[in-house]
Amino acid sequence: MTSILKWSQSLFNFEVKNEGVWFKSLSNRGVIGWILALFLTFGYITLYFFPAWLGLGAKGMPNTGFIAWFDPISLFFNGSAASQWFVYGFLYTLIILIMGVKFLIKYKNNNYQIIRTISLMFFQLCFAFIIPEIMASLNQPAMDLKNMWPLNYYFFFDWNIKKLLSSGYFGLFLMVWGIALTFIISPVLTYFYGKRWYCSWVCGCGGLAETAGDPFRHLSDNSETAWKWERRIIYPVLFLVCLMTLTILDSFFRKNPETYWITFSHFKVIILLLLAGIIALGIWQKGWLKGVSKWSKIGFISLGIILFVAIAFSWSYQKPVLLINALKLREWYGFYVGAIFSGIIGVGFYPLMGSRVWCRFGCPMAAILGIQQRFFSRFRITVNGGQCISCGNCSTYCEMGIDVRAYAQKGENIVRASCVGCGICAEVCPRGVLKLENGPLSLEDGKIRF
Amino acid sequence: MHIVIIGNGISGVSVAKSLREYSDDEITIVSSENISFFSRPALMYVFMGKMRFKDILPFPSDYWVRNKIKQVYGAVKEIDAENQSIVLDDGGVLSYDKLVLALGSQPKSLGLGEFNLQGVQGFYSLQDLEKLQDSTNKIKHASIIGGGLIGVELAEMFVSRGISFTFWVREKWFGSNFLPQEEAEMVTNHLISKNINIKFEREIIGFEADDSNKVKSVESQSGEKVNSDLVCVCIGVEPKVDWLKSTDVQTKAGVLVNAHLQTNIPSIYAVGDCVECIDPVHGRKSIETLWYTGRLMGEYLGKNILPENSPPYEPGIYFNSAKFFDLEYQIYGDVPTSFSEPYGTVFWKHPTKDKSIRLVFDAKNDEFIGCCVLGIRFRQEVCEKWIREKRKISEVLPLLSEANFDSEFSTRYERELLDIYNNTVI
Structure with missing residues (x-):
């Protein structure tokens, strides 16, 4: 009886800060952790590929079983029976809210954590769940207003563009908003606050990672090898999403060369100028890329030039850009990256590889924001003089697997592309050594060495 | 040249790291505690299940190979100062050109056996x-x-x-x-x-x-x-020097060193907890068994063990930090336990929470000489600068928010401290 009492007490004693996490089967990749990982993985597979097993009614047929439980809620929000995506969105939001409350109690003494978590809960509940449901119920195109390209990889797909442009002023507004979000709002906010404004304040993937994923954050590998693989995977994914978007837009404009006020020729000029601009930046940058090795710089520039020439050639011969089959690439990306990587591995592997597997190794949005954060942002983590005792709490509890201690013990500020600014390193530091700050442009800060 | 360091705690490792920045000489670290350096203050977190032992190793395992720092696992039995060599318990002999003692300390006994x-x-x-x-x-x-x-x-x-x-x-x-x-x-x-x-x-x-x-x-x-x-x-702890009594290295409570951290034998130096300074810098204790002191001494010695005419060891402005359960503590400069002449102090304490700020000044000339905080974080660089520049307390108080290092959106209390000071002065 007393042991049951003790157990139930410990269940609600969130104040305990990471004590015993390496002793518990759930959080040390023990049996319970593996069972949860398998459960989540198979849950995602069923949801994505075999929704009938969950009771999704075939065309026109009513739902049964698990999915049918959610029909009343779905009817309330949008007037139709639940789809598997409604169930997914509903449960996703519910978990963020419940685990968010747990997180709020655990970090109740830290205002940064409180405000950040409320923001995550708010954006998930309103922007990702309620507002799109309202849009849908008003027969308007439903869109998560905070989900921007390239995380939202279908924003520039032909069907999405057509849908938005055929929905009057509201659709046009969504189109303009989506483009502004990626190309204006996000760079400005990232300049002032770092990528955290998105990754750990707004994003839905971040929302789940920060709340439901919090008990697993120490499972992120913080070795240099892991960092290497991170760069080897995330930047190719970014490249792929750009390539895919380019080919889709190319085939879209090929079919409608003069339909819109941006014509096919406009599009070609924009793309080539953009590419030339990126190449020029790589060649003539002053100091921004000073931490990048010579060979990666040369590789980056030559890849850019090859692409530029190849794209220009394929267009001058009236061929699809780079001769790529846009539909095949889109299918491939949607299946392997969209479903398997971001969904099944991204969440299913929480209890095995930590809460940010997708954000760290896969998310193209995080890649873009990271590049900006590393080279053109005011955000950094400041190290307080020589107070570090090299204990390793910061590195252990960094969900992005950054070896924070390696910088802190040298007294160097931390400017890393992957840092999502969750602030947990500063919170778990027993000597008050770390602080998230927006200072002067971080690369001009004399304390940073690479 | 071969530099041998006995002890791979923060002091010994700091010597090796800093020495490697300045020279390509052969470096060997000997320890009988663990083959690699680990963070001693973090041992508690291993017990509490917050980290595994491998998490409290501050450097990746290939660090030592990459930096050509040789690690030897074994206890030192003897120091042969005449032949410049040490004897290990397995009978192995290491000869050195310079020897650094980073022996650490050991728990004091109540004297009751x-x-x-x-x-x-x-x-x-x-x-x-x-x-x-x-x-x-x-x-x-x-x-x-x-x-x-x-x-x-x-x-x-x-x-x-x-x-x-x-x-x-x-x-x-x-x-x-x-x-x-x-x-x-x-x-x-x-x-x-x-x-x-x-x-x-x-x-x-x-x-x-x-x-x-x-x-x-x-x-x-x-x-x-x-x-x-x-x-x-x-x-408390005391320098772990008992076994040196049979050698020619002079000891009292600790290994006696001069201002260059050199022992009575010119090729032997000492750093960290085991050190007793013959003539400590003004205001500092002759034995300081602190992580930070060990690191600063190590960094100094690594830089200055080889060159001739090196400057004496200068510990800089005192600082320390600790955590008592959830309560963080930081101290910069000189903060005594009681405030009789010539010390003056301004103290603010939160009415309900565990938070306090204390500034200490010289009552004669109003110069800021130290501060300590509980439940609040201060910036080391700013505090040190004010102390070094002998700023007046009345000048420091209005600027105090520059020293704050709490996380963003934290409630700030500098205003309260200033009010207390103004009310007591008038």
């Missing part, structure tokens, strides 16, 4: 942690003796693992020998709020053991006897 009993230990080394982890599941009740930093760490460790224990403190308040009265009271109240069994004004005068020499109970001067099958004695 208690360390001869089974179940009585200090909490200092990796071996101490292993012993503690071994006995954890077998014991009924533990005793922690000594109201210092290690004592409170042990209390936190035992609470996290649900071990019942009694915490014996000699003083009336926890930390009253290194904290000002108000801070000591705050820390004491914080400990009491954790519902731990803490007994103040108790001195341990005896132990009882069973037939197999295993500790059974402890007895205090007030006559209480508490059954304890595990006793942790943590009344």
